[in-house]
Amino acid sequence: MKKKIIQMMEDNPLIAAINSKRSFEKALTCESDIIFVLYGDVCSIVDIVDRLKEAGKIVMVDVDLIDGLATKETAVDYLKRATRADGIISSKSILLRAANARGLFTVHRFFLIDSKSYHNLPKQLGTSKADVVEVLPGAMPKVLSWVQDVVDVPIIASGLVCDKELVMTALQAGAVAISTTNMDVWEI
Template sequence: MEKLEEWLIENPVIAAIRNDEDLKNVITSKVLIVFVLYGSIMTIKKICEKLKEAGKVVFVHVDLIEGLKGDHTGMLFIKECGQPYGIISTRATNIKNGKKLGFCAIQRIFAVDSLSLETGIRNIQSVLPDAVEVMPGVASKIIKKMGNEVKVPIIAGGLIETKKDIMESISAGAMAISTTKQELWNLS
């Protein structure tokens, strides 16, 4: 999605929130894009509403929402209830179901060894997400290899703790980074 690429280029730091305290703090931050990494089917609507009221672009990590099944009906529930801009998932079926419903879909890949990297690349080429989040985000060698193999924006996430980590990930080819470190959310 072209809009996503524009946002990532102009806003390379993405807030990843894990609890209500993070939610409260991200609302007053400069961050545009927010990855919601917590909640349940009872709370996700309110979380999304608060973020959207603050002008944030919301992505819900559907694998982490308590009580949600990652099938077509589960994705439909997220669409009607929370109305986020997009979803994040490690599961190819969630990405497929989300894309069918018009979500911007980000596939999260944990590249812990060469086999998981190869499997991740095959999954991306198969389900064609709108972007991929590579974890851990401090793995510049992995980001470079993936950048040569896939043609979607790469977001580095996990273990991003300093401005140097951000710069290294961007230099390696990531278009943006996601982080739970609140002190990094307001970097320009």
């Protein structure tokens, strides 16, 4: 299943990231095969995932952004048991490692704000064993190419990728896909 998801990213590199009820409704019918869920709480996440799955989507839940979930392995267990999510997104290596052990697809989210965070990336990825890396902000082609040199997993560009030119630049710099909450970009 993990290879299939990566292939889906390569075939359709625009990932719809949803952060509101409005973007959720649009994601149900958008062209993106993969949806990143960046909002919700323990009471709503089951319904959000179920409706997206019924629409035929591959669903990744950002465990760090779901209200009511702690940064503990039990949060991963809850998502695995209570939802039909295909994977998780997190900036926390321990959660990603737990998700991998449970057969979930994993997206390691990195906020590259300085050279320290960049140089820490390989170590963190080595701990998490994530399937892909998500780099924020993704509108930095030179940095994306640097990341490509130090990781051996596909890269997703995210954050501030807000038009066709930036999408194309990120893909040319080595990103396999783009994740965005900008609904206009979903239509490119």
